[in-house]
Amino acid sequence: MQNLTFKMGGIHPDDKKISARSKVEILPLPEKVYVSMAQHLGAPANPVVAVGDQVKVGQVIAEPAGFISAYVHSPVSGTVKSIGPRADLAGNMVKHIEIEVSGDEWMEDIDRSTTLITKIPQDNAFILDRIKKCGVVGLGGATFPTHVKLAPPPGKKADCLILNGAECEPYLTSDNRIMIERSSEIIVGAAIMSRVLDNCPVVIAIEENKSEAIMIMSSALNSLAKTMPECGRIAIRVLKKKYPQGGEKQLIDAVMGRQVKSGGLPIDAGAVVQNVATSLAVYEAVQKNRPLITNVLTVTGDCLTVQHNYQFRIGVPLSFITEYAGGVPNEAAKIISGGPMMGKAIANLDATTVKGSSSILYLTREQTERRQETACIRCGRCASACPMGLEPYLLYKLSKVGDNAALEENAVQDCIECGCCLYSCPAGVPLLDLIRPAKGNVLRIIKSRK
């Protein structure tokens, strides 16, 4: 079968998966953790503990503050030291709970054994409740609460659940590692989500550059199929290497050949997309009653001699991880959380890890240097690279003059901020830099109309 990919646009950056062979190490416990209340899309959670309280690992320390919000659990055992604002990695003040670590005492109802439980609960409401209570959010980057995504609005039905193992961003390898090391759990997690979505078929989509993951996932699926009838609904499909294949809309196009229309949600095209890491979190939540308190993160960079993948407790300060990994290399000019294409520069290493943290990436001065901006020569490379079929050069010009009506007409709101335009521009025009604020303006205008 031919490898799949999406039709429109896309680029082929060097994939640089230099940490792909580093096994996941378990990060030791720090002295203090800072748990952010805004780790998910939607309203920040409300703390339910007070200063001085003793907490155990997995204890609920904050409750959702709205429909789109999530539970937050303590990643460590110890004493709550303070609750208050603290700078996140962009320097914005967000409410955090500071916990001083003592020992490692877990909640009694969490199953910490490593035995694989393949028997899936039959009650959908029970499954969704477990996912919600365990604070599971989408770990592909957007951190959208998973229980909301798994409950499609009435009248809409999922024809297919796509498990996103594309990991198309260069450098990142955390999804790759968990597919290699936790393959069976991911497959059971997929079966659980399929059960909630009326037993819809599941496609696990993996890019071709992760051959080890493809092999191990396939053999895990084959061996599980003997004992689990649900595995008959699960298939593994190989994708061509192309960025931004991990984008929801691109993945739906690649796997199902369907397009999500402008302003629509994946469910409108009959698809639900979940990350492989989310699938693992769902497995642990439903089968083991283990809340989302750990995740895997890549520490990588060309200037780093040893590459790492760590399983960390969510809330560990970034500086603790960089120290443990041997300190920030001297050549590093920029530290990025997330991939080099869409990740955010870390302005503050004292910031803490959140549920969606996927990497700490060191880039050197040469790698981050901006090209000298010269005049647009109208070559149209940005337009052919745009996976959403937009015309970035036009949006850039319109953004400069601030013509919001024309920006909306040219669908700036569909931009997924993947950065393909900026990457492909031979004139070094800061296309995305100016399209992003324009998109924000237009989205605000659209929202105010409702």
Added chain:
Amino acid sequence: MSNIIIWTIVVLFGLGVILSMVLYLVANKFKVQEDPRIDEVEKVMPGANCGGCGFAGCRAFAASCVEAGNLDNNFCPVGGNDTMKKVAAVLGLEVKEKAPMVAVVRCNGSCQNRPRTSEYDGYRSCKVESMLYKGETDCAFGCLGCGDCVGACAFGALSMDEQTGLPVVDESKCTSCGACVKACPKGIIELRRKGPRGMRVFVSCVNKEKGGVARKACTAACIGCGKCAKVCAQEAITVADNLAYIDFEKCKLCKKCVEECPTGAIHAVNFPQKPKVQKEEE
């Protein structure tokens, strides 16, 4: 041969006459009736089309003045009272005098006061930078220094001070149109009353962080201690969210607060005496 030439001239001339009559009739029939006073008002306007009045340009403002029949809600900040008097004279209306305003930069986070903790190498625009992160210093409220306000000023009244990295308002050129106020994503620039002989007192800080945090980020920050509010006899100063604000309607320019402020966040400008308190041309 000459026949053809004559006929050509006759036919073209005839066509010209007929078509011009058609055009004349059509133009008369569909003539747009416009109040002639709009033209007259427009003539006395500054003609900068800056949009400071809230209308698309000077002509739109003139049309609005004529239509409204009074000048209560219309004011041209660029032309000021002189222009409004002329407009009133043209239309035969009354106009209330307004105190002249000026743009004031409420941040004193110069390189000495506010050390840099990171380096921004993205697109040089405050709007873009503020979307990405809090800025190069630890103060999440202060000036980003990319100069969006300078670009927005149609009168050349703003410039960046190379040494402090902050924008400077040229009071003689500022027309208080408010374009810089809209351009600043951090809301640092405010239109304040110019004051007698340009004398005015204001809090040169917008940091709403708690005192300790604000002070750590910037030595010239308002720490919300409230000393200024206690000393003010006019009750012109309010402290909200750890930040003092001086109401220029109530301020009597006594400068007691300037002496009281422990961080020097309150500035008094254009006062004609020896500088005891450090005075920065904002």
